[in-house]
Amino acid sequence: MADTPIYQLVKDALRARIESGALVTGDMVPGEEQLAADFNCSRLTAHRALRELADEGLVVRKRRAGTQVAARGSGVLIRIPSVREEIEGRGVAYRYELLACRHAVPGAAISEALSVDAKGRHLNVVGRHWAGNRVFQHDTRWINLIQVPAALEADFSTVSANQWLLENVPSSSVDHEISALAADARAATALEVEPGTALLRIERVSHLGQNAITHAAMLHPGALFSLKSERR
Amino acid sequence: MADTPIYQLVKDALRARIESGALVTGDMVPGEEQLAADFNCSRLTAHRALRELADEGLVVRKRRAGTQVAARGSGVLIRIPSVREEIEGRGVAYRYELLACRHAVPGAAISEALSVDAKGRHLNVVGRHWAGNRVFQHDTRWINLIQVPAALEADFSTVSANQWLLENVPSSSVDHEISALAADARAATALEVEPGTALLRIERVSHLGQNAITHAAMLHPGALFSLKSERR
DNA sequence: GAGTGGTCTAGACCACCCG
DNA sequence: GGGTGGTCTAGACCACTCT
Incomplete structure (x- = not known):
């Protein structure tokens, strides 16, 4: 069925919650352990999903404090084609x-x-x-x-x-x-x-x-x- | 000394080889197994380094064919600040x-x-x-x-x-x-x-x-x- | 001190694709 | 067929920071 990677499923699910407004700026996102349990995967897989979302600027991660939804981009990237x-x-x-x-x-x-x-x-x-x-x-x-x-x-x-x-x-x-x-x-x-x-x-x-x-x-x-x- | 993560060391080393011209467009980059041996780390760590370089557009990865240096960006990203x-x-x-x-x-x-x-x-x-x-x-x-x-x-x-x-x-x-x-x-x-x-x-x-x-x-x-x- | 994220390992299976 | 990358697990240790 779904041959999409688990970490991608986790990312998509979280992204959907953010884009739909279910989670707004400052809200806590479930931690790695929690996501691992929810999606029945290892902590590393959940970690990868959260790390990539952080790389994309959607969430901010802090030790001890957990992961929260980032303030929406104060900047935007545009592409200059050749x-x-x-x-x-x-x-x-x-x-x-x-x-x-x-x-x-x-x-x-x-x-x-x-x-x-x-x-x-x-x-x-x-x-x-x-x-x-x-x-x-x-x-x-x-x-x-x-x-x-x-x-x-x-x-x-x-x-x-x-x-x-x-x-x-x-x-x-x-x-x-x-x-x-x-x-x-x-x-x-x-x-x-x-x-x-x-x-x-x-x-x-x-x-x-x-x-x-x-x-x-x-x-x-x-x-x-x-x-x-x-x-x- | 160096508490920089291993995957980062691997990335830096490869990036240096590309930017110095030691590796040019189309050249093969060492595979995951090879890097794991060279840097004395696990394959996953080498994999992460290569994956991130690929995300950044510096290399292109193909199954079986291996990893090679990507053609340099025909486009550029610029940031529009708030x-x-x-x-x-x-x-x-x-x-x-x-x-x-x-x-x-x-x-x-x-x-x-x-x-x-x-x-x-x-x-x-x-x-x-x-x-x-x-x-x-x-x-x-x-x-x-x-x-x-x-x-x-x-x-x-x-x-x-x-x-x-x-x-x-x-x-x-x-x-x-x-x-x-x-x-x-x-x-x-x-x-x-x-x-x-x-x-x-x-x-x-x-x-x-x-x-x-x-x-x-x-x-x-x-x-x-x-x-x-x-x-x- | 305790809980969170950050990194790492060793091993595994699969998908793809070139020769 | 076999080598490469893609993904995943289970377990581990560390660093940071909040309480």
Whole structure:
């Protein structure tokens, strides 16, 4: 019948009680021993169910104090899809266009974001992502050549810098910042929109250990771009 | 010394091998038996380490085929903080201002998003969140009174609708959409910015089971708002 | 002190799937 | 068929924290 794992049954049962309102924020959830008895399973199985619910943020566990329903998320997680996925997912033809790929010294703002004092030795890659005959995204990327010397040998005319970095350079953490801004003359030309059009800007800095690997500024015409959410 | 759990040691060791590039996408990761032997622990402990790494998306596990390093994430998760947290986190005074709270019939766009045919029976709550003396966010919210009759008795002048809903109404899923748009006259007035200013717009629809609970449209002056990222 | 969660072991059976 | 991961048990010890 039910070949769903027991720990999953326990999770589902508790989640149902929380989502239905039978258990509300602060209420005590049955302990591991109790659940083990209720579901006729071992304590470890009950423990796993509670641990996973805690990982998902639905409950809070404290020694001695037991497990209680967590305050509902003050934050939400959303997913930023890869450009290519996003475009092809809409059934539109995807194309990447390389606009520039050169050695250059990043400006002050970028240098600071990358926290490098070593001026120079950076690769600046600029490109556009097309969705059919419209510009979907414009990228300006800086790659730290001291950290990623292999970037010199990559051919960014066939693969976007974004994709190449994802596939070839490990990173330990990535920071994002999303903001809105009005297109200046340069951005308007690059995106083929009217100056003053609202743009969505995503800034991304990735690190490996203590070292900044790359900085990317991505611009979207506001009307084109959206982000879909996730659980939690 | 190290009272860190064994499964955590195993995870850290494997994560280090992946992030350092010693193991790259597609490479095989040692199996459970092997790790159990290497770390002198039980198979379950090794299993837990691998399972959690798989949950985090770093590896992919297949029966018989073993565990291999996953292709690096084509997507990224970012966190949307609660407004209040975000403002107070910056050390600025937070204040919520209720602008309107009335029964009304949502327009076509909202009705569709809420997927309700039942016109009417909705509560429309409009408010502003202040960060010091600047408008940080403007909310327009629709609450399905059939699903959430208790909203009639809530006092939205002291608690923001957002917060009240989080604390009092369970939900099973939440969808978000982020876009950029230029402020029209109304939005400019509400946010106290110049018309045409780029705004960040977050649209949020929450559900309980099959039923849409609430729809919220949140507007930010572009320069004020940013979102910080998360792991994975 | 006592009760809760956190971790761990040794052993077991099953499901899946590649060769 | 056999090796891999997926799940489960029974029992154990420890750490933390509330009373």
